[in-house]
Amino acid sequence: MKGFLIFLIVLVVLIVAIFIVYNISKSLKKSVKTKNIYGKIFISDSTIERFVYHISTDCYGIVRFVPTNLYNAITNFIKFRNKVKGVKVHTNGDRITIDVAIVVKYGVSIKAVVEALKESIKYKVEKFSGMIVDTMNVKVVGVDK
Numbered sequence: 001m002k003g004f005l006i007f008l009i010v011l012v013v014l015i016v017a018i019f020i021v022y023n024i025s026k027s028l029k030k031s032v033k034t035k036n037i038y039g040k041i042f043i044s045d046s047t048i049e050r051f052v053y054h055i056s057t058d059c060y061g062i063v064r065f066v067p068t069n070l071y072n073a074i075t076n077f078i079k080f081r082n083k084v085k086g087v088k089v090h091t092n093g094d095r096i097t098i099d100v101a102i103v104v105k106y107g108v109s110i111k112a113v114v115e116a117l118k119e120s121i122k123y124k125v126e127k128f129s130g131m132i133v134d135t136m137n138v139k140v141v142g143v144d145k
Contacts, residue, residue: 032091032131043129045089052098053084055124061113063103063144095134096125103142114138 032043056062065086090097098121104110122133 032094032096032129034094034130036130041130043131045091046084048089048091048096048098048125048129049084049087051128052087052089052100052121052125055120056087056100056102056117059113059117059120061105061108062117063105066101066103066141092134094131096129096131097135097137098125098133099137099139101139101141103144104140106143106145110140110143114140 032045032048034041053065056065065084067085086101088099090099100117100121102117104113117138118136122136125131125133
């Protein structure tokens with residue numbers, strides 16, 4: 001009985017490891033692609049995620065970012081990969097969709113913070129990448145001091 005329990009634990013750990021490795025290899029292949037007179041340009045999703053994180057920290061009223069889903073929370077907890085918390089970028093050709101999960105400062109207008117964040121990210125990402133930000137989703141998870 002004890003051996004069977006150890007076998008099950010090892011099996012679950014192996015399945016989780018395979019799942020994580022598969023998702024990492026899948027995410028490395030994602031990037032925004034465009035072409036201009038100088039040639040082709042490829043910008044990885046993780047680069048855009050880092051850029052969005054850094055420009056978002058300048059916005060007033062944001063306390064912190066939180067993981068967008070359980071998978072990101074687990075990978076951030078075990079530090080398996082260098083992932084930005086609270087920012088997820090999806091690309092389709094030269095179109096970018098950005099999901100941000102934040103905690104807002106107590107006492108500020110949530111609507112004003114979200115509007116300012118959306119405008120700032122959209123403008124700066126389009127200027128940085130030369131691509132079109134198709135959709136910008138902001139999820140306010142909580143309020144904190």
